[in-house]
Amino acid sequence: MTRTRWEPVEAQPERKSVAQRLWPIGIVADIAAVVTLVTGSRTILAVVVAAVALVLGVVHLAASLGKPVDRWVIVSVAGIVAGAVVITAVVTQSLHALTTQPTGQAISDSPPQSSSNPAEPTTPPPSTNSTPTTSPSTPIGSHPTSPAIKRETGTDPIVLTSGYSLDLDSEEPIWVAKKTGESSGHDLENSSGYVYAADDLAPAAADSTFEDCVRAGYVDYLSSSDLETGSAFCVKTTSGTYARVVVRDSQDYATQLTLDVVVWNKPS
Structure with a gap:
């Protein structure tokens, strides 16, 4: 075993x-x-x-x-x-x-010193020109070549209702709107709250000058939303001049407008 x-x-x-x-x-x-x-x-x-x-x-x-x-x-x-x-x-x-750190530059903790002497005045010497300066006589916001105002409503605004038109070049003693069918040479027409102009009109500010109206962007008409109380617009009249219209009051969707109007002379 x-x-x-x-x-x-x-x-x-x-x-x-x-x-x-x-x-x-x-x-x-x-x-x-x-x-x-x-x-x-x-x-x-x-x-x-x-x-x-x-x-x-x-x-x-x-x-x-x-x-x-x-x-x-x-x-x-x-x-x-x-x-x-x-x-x-x-x-x-x-x-x-x-490798990117600049070399050869000394780092200074002191603030940079001014090269000028602090004791010397730094203001320039007064001018020796003795001719007095005069301020411009042209008011601010106007242009020397702006034409004078030809006519304005002043304290007597014009009411322009639907179906009536207004001649901005009118020389009649009483300056009022007339029915569209009876008015010839009119510049503004109120038709059911839409205002049309013979030579176009442009939304503007209430204090627009003659130059502002010349440069404004003109359209064919203004609707009731553009004709609320306090709004304004410029108008090219049929005589070739410009007018500024301010809406003093607007009633019934602009079918009744109370207007302050300024018309300038035709530029030469």
């Missing part, structure tokens, strides 16, 4: 776990993190975190050689790549800042 011979199995040395191998690195990383927080540098903190991730990834990847690939191997590779990218970016940025 053959007996089985038992041989003692040599004890294998116990392999240290990854945690046991990396605890010195963890202590160093903690110290570096505390120093970084004290100094307040985000760049240093990023470098420290990247370096720790890089070292942890390398050590764990080395310890996993010959073993099946698990999720920790993938995490190690990701840590190595991320750490290398961050460190490379920080180093590149630092080198770029050093």
Whole structure:
């Protein structure tokens, strides 16, 4: 009968776990993190975190050689790549800042000194010209070539109702609107709250000047929404001059308008 011979199995040395191998690195990383927080540098903190991730990834990847690939191997590779990218970016940025910094310039903390003597007056000497200056006699808002006012309603506004027309060039003593069928050469016509002009009219401001009316953008007619109380418009008259009309009062959707009118002389 053959007996089985038992041989003692040599004890294998116990392999240290990854945690046991990396605890010195963890202590160093903690110290570096505390120093970084004290100094307040985000760049240093990023470098420290990247370096720790890089070292942890390398050590764990080395310890996993010959073993099946698990999720920790993938995490190690990701840590190595991320750490290398961050460190490379920080180093590149630092080198770029050093190469672009101007050299040979002294930095002074003192404010720039004025080249002039503070004791000397800085105001220019008075002019030797004894000719008195005169202010322009033309009122503000008017033009030297503006024609004079030919006629205006003043305290006697004109009432223009629907079906009536107004001749702005009229020289009759009593300046009133007339029925459209009986009026010849009229400049304004009120038709059911719409105001028409023989030579167009333009919305304007109540204080428009002759020049404003000349430059205004003219249209074919104005509706009741354009003829509310306080509104104004310019008119080209049939004689070739301009007039400014201000709506003092508007009733019944502009079918009854009370108007203040200013007519200028025909420009020469």
